[in-house]
Amino acid sequence: MPHTNSHSAHFTLATPARDRKASRSGKKPAFLQKKKSKATPSAKDSILGTATVAAAEPTADPSIPKGRQDQTQLIRRFHTIEKQLASPALTDPDERKRLLAERETLGGLETYQAASVHGGDKARGGESSKWLVKQIKELKIGLSQADQDKKKKEQQAAVQPKILKDGTKVWPTVERKKLRLLDVGAIAGTAYAGYPWISTTSIDLNPQSDSVLAYNFFDFPVPEQPEDKYDIVALSLVMNYEGSLVNRGHMLLHAHSYLTPHGYLYLVLPLPCLTNSRYLSHARLTSILESTGWTVQRQHDSAKLTYWLVKRSGETGQGEDRDGKEWKREGVRKGAQRNNFCVVVAPGKPVVRAGDAEEDKGEEKKKAATTASEGGPAADDDQDDGTAIEQDE
Numbered sequence: 001m002p003h004t005n006s007h008s009a010h011f012t013l014a015t016p017a018r019d020r021k022a023s024r025s026g027k028k029p030a031f032l033q034k035k036k037s038k039a040t041p042s043a044k045d046s047i048l049g050t051a052t053v054a055a056a057e058p059t060a061d062p063s064i065p066k067g068r069q070d071q072t073q074l075i076r077r078f079h080t081i082e083k084q085l086a087s088p089a090l091t092d093p094d095e096r097k098r099l100l101a102e103r104e105t106l107g108g109l110e111t112y113q114a115a116s117v118h119g120g121d122k123a124r125g126g127e128s129s130k131w132l133v134k135q136i137k138e139l140k141i142g143l144s145q146a147d148q149d150k151k152k153k154e155q156q157a158a159v160q161p162k163i164l165k166d167g168t169k170v171w172p173t174v175e176r177k178k179l180r181l182l183d184v185g186a187i188a189g190t191a192y193a194g195y196p197w198i199s200t201t202s203i204d205l206n207p208q209s210d211s212v213l214a215y216n217f218f219d220f221p222v223p224e225q226p227e228d229k230y231d232i233v234a235l236s237l238v239m240n241y242e243g244s245l246v247n248r249g250h251m252l253l254h255a256h257s258y259l260t261p262h263g264y265l266y267l268v269l270p271l272p273c274l275t276n277s278r279y280l281s282h283a284r285l286t287s288i289l290e291s292t293g294w295t296v297q298r299q300h301d302s303a304k305l306t307y308w309l310v311k312r313s314g315e316t317g318q319g320e321d322r323d324g325k326e327w328k329r330e331g332v333r334k335g336a337q338r339n340n341f342c343v344v345v346a347p348g349k350p351v352v353r354a355g356d357a358e359e360d361k362g363e364e365k366k367k368a369a370t371t372a373s374e375g376g377p378a379a380d381d382d383q384d385d386g387t388a389i390e391q392d393e
């Protein structure tokens with residue numbers, strides 16, 4: 001069936017129009033565009049972010065604190081604000097406005113993204129894509145049995161190169177299907193740019209390059225055709241940004257819709273989310289993942305991050321081993337110095353992100369000036385997840 005529907009028809013989750021701010025860019029993912037196929041790729045194709053994304057530089061240059069400690073503080077404060085905004089306990093409209101204003105005063109999402117990129121990638125000598133690429137190669141993800149057989153034959157056969165007039169040897173190339181990856185929270189879409197064999201679709205609430213589509217994960221159209229599904233969905237340092245505890249659980253469930261049978265979810269979190277949380281540990285996350293239809297394939301902890309590559313469970317690989325269990329906030333360890341990071345799995349739909357509506361943005365800006373000049377009351381620091389990453393190994 002051709003994709004003739006408008007992309008809004010593909011939303012699998014009914015979200016109010018006001019939550020679709022991030023989807024208003026007018027750009028569509030490649031699988032909704034492909035009926036207009038052309039012999040040569042156009043500028044628009046490259047904007048769509050599929051196929052090889054050239055290393056794109058962030059388009060914004062927000063001012064971020066210089067010191068590592070200040071950046072970490074900023075990231076923490078953002079996490080706290082996101083969590084407070086998403087909390088069902090936040091019923092006071094003035095307090096909500098104050099939080100939105102504070103977020104704006106801190107520089108908004110752009111400043112958070114800049115601090116994340118600055119404090120993460122450069123300092124740790126590589127993006128979290130490196131670990132994933134290593135696993136993809138080892139597990140031969142995305143290579144069909146036919147491709148694997150072809151590769152084996154090539155290796156076994158004495159393949160002869162063509163020798164050009166100047167003596168250059170040209171080895172025959174074999175066309176293989178590219179691995180399809182959906183990178184959620186991609187910022188500038190650079191993470192997989194160096195891997196031409198990966199076809200990456202990059203999305204972010206606040207893209208920092210034209211190769212990234214402006215979408216909230218929950219609103220991103222779900223491919224209907226099997227060939228448009230993805231081999232991997234990457235949620236690298238996204239779940240800890242999500243302020244709503246139930247939305248974190250929804251992310252685990254929602255990822256299934258985009259994947260091929262036996263497809264993979266790649267999850268990266270700051271290590272303290274598991275090692276120093278009152279409510280989550282490696283064992284509990286493993287149980288939550290299994291309960292939501294995933295089997296852990298590979299897991300690794302570095303000094304600051306925890307990496308999880310999980311596969312859709314069940315014989316047909318559709319995550320059919322999920323059990324529909326609800327996961328509430330339950331203590332796994334005690335202590336005053338712990339953080340509150342938690343994943344809740346509950347029925348229903350994802351909650352709407354606070355501050356996404358255009359009217360909120362106007363209010364945010366107006367309030368920002370006042371709150372900044374008043375010094376604004378400090379929000380409850382007790383809610384700090386303590387999960388900002390400073391520097392990885």
Ligand SMILES: C[S@@+](CC[C@H](N)C(=O)[O-])C[C@H]1O[C@@H](n2cnc3c(N)ncnc32)[C@H](O)[C@@H]1O
Pocket residue numbers: 109113116120127128184185186187203204205206215216217218235236237238241242268
């Ligand atoms: C800390 S950055 C992670 C960047 C990168 N993935 C990495 O691993 O370094 C988190 C990003 O996730 C994005 N994000 C958070 N929730 C999202 C959602 N529901 N849909 C799309 N992007 C989201 C934010 O806008 C932000 O740019």
